[in-house]
Amino acid sequence: MLTTLLLAAGLLASSPAADTKPDWRTPFEKGEGNTTTTYAECIAYYQRLAAAYPEIEVRETGSTDVGLPLHEVIISADGDAEPSSTRQKNRRVLLIQNGIHPGEPEGIDASMMLARDLVQQKKLRLLLQNVTVVIIPIYNVDGSLNRNATTRANQNGPREYGFRGNARNLDLNRDYIKQDSRNARSFAELFRKWQPEVFVDTHTSNGADYQYTMTLIATQKDKLHPAMSEYMTKRLLPALYGGMEKKKWPLTPYVDFEGRTPDARGIQGFLETPRYSTGYTTLFNTVGFVTETHMLKAYKPRVQATYDFLQVLLSQVNTDAAAIATARAEADRQTAAQRQFTLAWQLDTTQAETFNFRGYQGKTKPSEVSGQPRLYYDRKAPFTKAIPYYNTFRPSVQATAPRAYLVPQAWGEVIERLQRGGLQLQRLTRDTTLTTEVYFIEDYKTGQRPYEGHYVHNQVRVRPEQRSVAYRRGDYVVWLNQPQNRLAVETLEPHATDSYFAWGFFDSILQQKEYFSDYVFEDVAAELLRQKPELRQQLEARRKADPAFAKSAAAQLDWVYRQSPNYEPTHLRYPVARWQGGSLPTE
Structure with a gap:
């Protein structure tokens, strides 16, 4: 009998x-x-992690244009998933966003592994x-749901991936400030x-x-508030570059250049305006990064480099x-009192730093398509040379x-977009007439083709006037006494x-909504x-100064109309x- 029980127990143990x-x-x-997860697999994996580990919570956080929810995954040492109590505990918040361009999915896969390792590996748990x-x-x-294997013509894997445009064919990394998509809202x-x-x-x-597996866009240092910019440039960026070098992933600034090849005239910083992710987050004194793994490297090392970067960043x-908290508090305090704001920036081509760039020689050979000379990079001819980096x-x-x-x-x-950005708005409690400074649009240029669903205006010129307005x-x-002042100024000017x-x-x-009949007017x-x-x-002075105006009866009549009380003041x-x-x- 005992032998039978032991045998049964052994069989059970080895089952x-x-x-x-x-x-x-x-x-x-x-x-x-060379494979990347699907949307369904990704969300199911996080939900499985959340069911097994109390440190992780997964929840829906708004909608998307395709009708499915956007999710957030919160990972904390004690399972606290509430922003208010997180701030009370004096913890920093690191927000990682993946799959804005689902054909670039390294971060999707890397973040899944990082989330798991943060709760399963004791050493990594300390980073929380x-x-x-x-x-x-x-x-x-x-x-992400629009998977294919062809649209990323320049990219070496994965085998299948998502499509850049969303359900409305918007590039979501141009939608942060205008918020046409439900995703952006x-x-x-x-x-x-x-x-x-x-x-x-x-x-x-x-x-x-080039030789790098990853390049990096950091928030443009001159656009970021000085308190956060000093921390980023003097401490955080050196730590990221050093940490990735130790992990055998040397970094370079994002390779944006105007010459024939990067080493011809050097590379320049990427100026992210608020339409871009890190341009939007900069409005709120947040340090932002865009990781850019290189399209021609194999998918596996691209995922690993992204994983390592996220881990190095989290560690730092x-x-x-404490230093980040101090810098952010000072930035918010100064922004709430700030009076002078920059609305547009220009690259200073007289200022450059030099760094050693690891590239490949650019050469030419006859094109098999056109017969004309074409550019190619010779991977058998690597180089390391000093090139200029323009980032001022x-x-x-x-x-x-x-x-x-x-x-x-x-x-x-x-108004809705201002409120979503966290600006506190008050409402007038009664009808009133105020003498305010108003702008009249004197001139502007408009793109001849639509860009992300809009015909965008540029070179806007305004004329300020004091007007009584009801x-x-x-x-x-x-x-304008709020830490979100930049959002107000950069959208409302x-x-x-x-x-x-x-x-x-x-x-x-x-x-115009009203006009005139010439024979009457x-x-x-x-x-x-x-x-x-x-x-x-x-x-008469206008006639003398402008011969074309003097020859046009319609132009002269219109000029008089605009000086008359009949011309609509708005x-x-x-x-x-x-x-x-x-x-x-x-x-």
Whole structure:
């Protein structure tokens, strides 16, 4: 009997059910190094991790244009997944975003492995001592579902991948400030909720060939608030470059160049305006990074390099938690009191630093397609040489902030975007007439072809005037005493690069709604000139100065019309006014 029981026990102990341990390999790890997870596999894997480890929570955080939810994965040492208590515990927040371009999926796979290792490996768990990690598993859910094997013509794997455009064919890395997509609106709300000190957006590069597996875009140092910029340039970036060098992944700044090859004239910093991920996060004094693994390297090392970068970054944020908190607090404090803002930047080509670039010689040979000379990079001819790096930008357009902006409630799309960014808006409690500074749009250029769903305006020129304007109860006041001041100024000053005027949110003011019949207005204009001799003198001066104007009866009649009381006062008047006075009747 005893022998029988022991035999049964032995059989039970050696049964597959008893020996089986959970398989925590990701779909990428189960493959042969050239596969990436699907959206369904990715979310299911995180949910499985969350069910097994209390340190991880997975939840929906808004919608996407394809109708499926956006997810956030929160990883903390004690399982605390609430932003408010995370801040009370004095922890930094590192936000990792993956799959904005799902054909560039390294970060998707790397983050799955990192999340697992953070809870399974004791050494890595220590990196959560001062940091909460928030992961967006796949931001462009829409494009991730649109899998194919052909659209990334320049890329070496994986075998299948997602598509760059989302369900509305938008490039989401041009949508942060305009927020046409539900994806971008969900991101803005998530970002406001967590207020991360550090953000990273994972990508794959296009462009030249070189020896590096990864290149890096750091928030442009001159655009970032000086307190955060000093920390980033003097401490964080050296630590990242040194840490990746130790892991055998030497880094270089993102290879953006104007010459024939990177070594011909050097490379230049990437200027991320608020349409881009790190341009948007910069508005809130967040240090941002875009990792760009090289398209021609095999997929497996690209994933590993991304994994190692995320780990090195997390380690440094954990180490520098106190320094980051101090820099961020000072940046927020100064921004709330800031009066002078830069609206546009220009590269200073007289300033450059030199670094040793590891590239391949660019050569030419006859094209098999055209027969003409074509460029190729000779991997049998590697080099390391000193080249210039231009990364100093100077302000080209600046504005002095008012005490507040007045935004009529009619412009709901603009108001919603300001609120999503965390700006506190007040509303007028009664109808009132105020003398405010208003802009008139004097000139602008518009792209001849649509760009991301808009005909974008540029080279905007404005004329400020003091005007008495009637406001209604419920109109909005944006006081510029907030850490989010940059969001207000860079969107509401119409001549800013990515202002809401530039993106076409105010286009209806550019069109006249009333006009005249020339044969009727001829008599009205003649009477006006008789009553105002000074106006006739101005008209005659215009004729003398402009022969084409003098020959055009229509142009002259239109000129008189624009000087008359009949011309609508709101034509070309930008509706957001600048308030420099005192208190207002607000709620």
